[in-house]
Amino acid sequence: MSALDGLEVRRTTTAQQLADGLSERIMAGAFGPGDRLRESAIAAELGVARNTIREAVRILELTGLVRYEVNRGAVVIAPTPEKIDALYTARERLETAAASRTPRPEQLEAITRAFDDLVDATKSGDVQDVVDRDLAFHQAIVAVLDSTRLDEFFASLTKELRFYLTVLSRQETPDEVVAQHRVIFDAIRLGDRERAVAELRAHVDVSVEQLKQLLH
Amino acid sequence: MSALDGLEVRRTTTAQQLADGLSERIMAGAFGPGDRLRESAIAAELGVARNTIREAVRILELTGLVRYEVNRGAVVIAPTPEKIDALYTARERLETAAASRTPRPEQLEAITRAFDDLVDATKSGDVQDVVDRDLAFHQAIVAVLDSTRLDEFFASLTKELRFYLTVLSRQETPDEVVAQHRVIFDAIRLGDRERAVAELRAHVDVSVEQLKQLLH
């Protein structure tokens, strides 16, 4: 332990900080799906140059939260049934692939912790927290694949999904959430991979249908 | 069929075109791994403004070919043993997940076509072409997962990989290439999923070792 542990200079650019900040705001719903990010307005409000904002938004594009349209600038992504399907299909493939593997002890522990956290969260009743724990549980499952690249990719899917969930403010009873995840968790814990895969598949099917209904 | 089919206006920005062009050059080896992309030099040479180049490079970042370092600008990604491992692990997980599924007839046809193309390419002796067909074959396998998002993700891995392969100009006899892929293809064609998975795994192992040796 050095005396300088934790000390760190501000090794980041203005554009990066802006991107992080904007990302947060978008996730919190400050900009709705389909909204345009107007460069001059943001630049003026935050007191930075327009090209810096432009760069920040390009960084934001990396995370998938906005996309560029020619002559319209950055637009916050909006959920469509097709996008929801594509998102959940990818999730389902990754999670079932993970569930077909035998987790290492520490991976099983991580999944167990994630499940316990989820149960706790449902008791507290904080909807946003439940969503986060829910997604964290699934991330822990994917981690069994032992691939950082896939972890990252899944995290980006999760980020998109979390955004959709936020803006759609899904309503689900905590008991349902726990029940659905418990069967998955039990199957994994008991090493019943076939059932884990089947339950995951069913869980994803239910979720995608619920979500698509919210879009009317 | 409309009378205007295929008619399209040039709906793209300068920055996007620059990004495409730069991507091509990098892939072709005009910039080696670890090289910096100097903004003013490129801007001057191409007769565009520096901020346009900056934007183009941010777009490039999306494809994963370069990454930004604070105060050093854009740097072409360089292969390290860890990166190679991470790349191949992700590939292996996706491909084996795909190989555990039963392909639909048209997917099997696509795989067959890809394999035939690969065989043809080895006969012609064009190394770059062989690499392309090789990767296309694997992409066809991943397509069995039926997920556009995963297809895209795999394509991005492929792009990185192809770049590494190009700069390392791997040498392998065409016969070896065909033989390795034939066992995989045969297993898939015959519906022997277990063997397909095993052969894919072995193939990836061999490739990653070869590639890591090239890095010394």
Place this chain on the structure above:
DNA sequence: GACGACAAACTGTAGTACAGTTCAACTGTA
């Protein structure tokens, strides 16, 4: 040969300018 000062090259950011595009409000017409 290691060290440190110095200079050159470059990035990060600000700010201004302007042509071209989008979009919504307005206008005239059937």
Place this chain on the structure above:
DNA sequence: TACAGTTGAACTGTACTACAGTTTGTCGTC
């Protein structure tokens, strides 16, 4: 009233200039 065409404000895409702060290579010194 419905609709086509026009107009103008708002905004994007791009260029150019400027400068502080950082990195890096070089050169002289110990």
